Amino acid sequence: MAVNYDSDTTENIKLRLKDLKNSFDTVTTSPRYNNAETGEVKDALVALQTRLDTNPATELHEADDSFILIQKSILEAQEDLKIAEERVKTMRNVDKNPSYYESWFPINRPLRSSSIIVCFIFGIFFFSLSFFSFMKYLGFSFTVNISWLTSDVIQTYRKFFVYGGGFIVIGLIILTIIGWVRKS
Numbered sequence: 001m002a003v004n005y006d007s008d009t010t011e012n013i014k015l016r017l018k019d020l021k022n023s024f025d026t027v028t029t030s031p032r033y034n035n036a037e038t039g040e041v042k043d044a045l046v047a048l049q050t051r052l053d054t055n056p057a058t059e060l061h062e063a064d065d066s067f068i069l070i071q072k073s074i075l076e077a078q079e080d081l082k083i084a085e086e087r088v089k090t091m092r093n094v095d096k097n098p099s100y101y102e103s104w105f106p107i108n109r110p111l112r113s114s115s116i117i118v119c120f121i122f123g124i125f126f127f128s129l130s131f132f133s134f135m136k137y138l139g140f141s142f143t144v145n146i147s148w149l150t151s152d153v154i155q156t157y158r159k160f161f162v163y164g165g166g167f168i169v170i171g172l173i174i175l176t177i178i179g180w181v182r183k184s
Contacts, residue, residue: 017044118181 020041132142 013044013048020044114181118177121177 135142
């Protein structure tokens with residue numbers, strides 16, 4: 001039965017392929033088709049592949065796949081555009097919109113005059129603290145004599161400062177500096 005693989009119905013093509021499958025010689029030592037059937041199998045494969053390629057459903061599926069890829073690339077481009085717009089806004093208004101990290105450590109912004117004073121005070125404090133600690137380590141002892149601060153006065157106020165008044169004084173100094181910096 002001769003079948004035109006380019007234009008025949010799928011039922012006729014299925015029947016012919018079933019006949020070719022049944023005519024495959026498995027009795028001999030090397031299973032094979034005869035020469036005419038081998039040529040027909042090759043022609044059938046080429047014709048069916050051509051028919052598959054010209055099928056509108058195949059083209060529609062490929063178009064759908066490319067449409068999905070284009071949609072994904074558009075969404076990625078829109079996300080990249082939003083990120084770029086946010087970066088441009090922060091770059092144009094660095095002082096108005098500092099990032100979280102720049103609010104703590106101004107990398108691109110110059111320091112305000114009040115910040116410079118606070119940094120200078122902290123520098124002097126930590127330098128004197130380290131200097132006097134080093135001198136005490138070397139054996140020098142520095143004492144400050146305050147005339148009204150006698151041992152009786154210290155014993156009287158010691159009950160108010162159980163854990164030491166130094167912590168309270170340091171805390172008050174830090175709170176004062178923080179309040180002054182936030183105000184200015």
